[in-house]
Amino acid sequence: MKADTSKYNNSHLDTAIYEHIADYIIHVLIKEDVNAFNESKLLSELLVYKLPSVVHELMYRTICAEAGKLKGGEDINLIKEIGGINTQKRLHFRSQDQYNSFVALFFDALEQHPGLLEKVDDEEKFEKFMIYCIHEFRQKLEGFAIEIVKEHSKLEQENRLYIHRRNSPENVDIPTYADFIAGRIDGLVE
Template sequence: MPRATKKSEETTEEQQPTNLIYEHIADYIVQVFIKEDVNAFTESTLMHELLAYKLKDIAKPLMLDTIASVASELKAKKQLDLKKKVGGITQVKKIAFRSDDQYNAFISLFFEAVEENPELVDFIKKEQDFENFMLYCINDYREIWEQFATGIVEDRLAIERQKGLHAYRSSKTDVLQEVPTYADFIAERIDDVKVQA
């Protein structure tokens, strides 16, 4: 059996935490789908796999765009009112996320983005200001994914209503197969997710 080289071991160790970040963010997004439509649960595994795979390419650039947008807002307003926007630090930390793993994944992605682009935040000098900035970014980023999921659910449920599937789903399996799956919607739309201006 061939021995792994040091470089491949480093790559594997480096990729593992990043992959976990995407897995937990995918968990968060799937839970939004299920919260909006309990029928999404049947597709949850497929949606999770698709999201985790696609997030590898778009999660960090989207976080960078979010950070840049919030930094621009902070420079213009001189202050971010976290309490007014989301109800304060506790709201962001505890209520928005179902697990510490999800919350920590969003924080890890934020720090990865900031470490690669420190110029985005080098104007923030105080630690408390930086924490508020981080939580504001995480909340905005979370909202982007929430809007992504809820928009898809609204569109899919509209199609189901048009086809008369909102009631008696089990007796209309043939018609249900004509409706795009949530995974279909995700695959079609995820590359277009961006920070709202």
């Protein structure tokens, strides 16, 4: 079953959510390769445009996977898995608004599919479930960004562009980070 993303395209609140999620992805790109900073404005615009078609489905699939684990009898141990709620916020998110955007996305997915909470029977378990789903979702976005940086860096290294940053050879055409993201972001939900 596919999550309905048609209702997420024009709301001002949703635009803010996408901007914070885009900021998270860009932060990971820059952390992995400082040269991505040059494209940060373009990447932000591209991601805000592209994310609505991807993130709702990705969050839905993440919640389904974690709900399936709960149905299978597994328990969520946040301390063991990710270091707890406060550790999650402090280590991975740049602001409370960024974290809240991930939470809002989680709740949007649950509003669309309330049956996913079948095995979540108390508030503490729900909170653990939410934090764990956000963690897994964040890991997928981070893995996506890191993979793009690896591939981009490999192309730069093969063409020795790191030596000729300012005066790059004219016959070498390396895709930008925006090109990589535009071509691969839909693959996040496949």
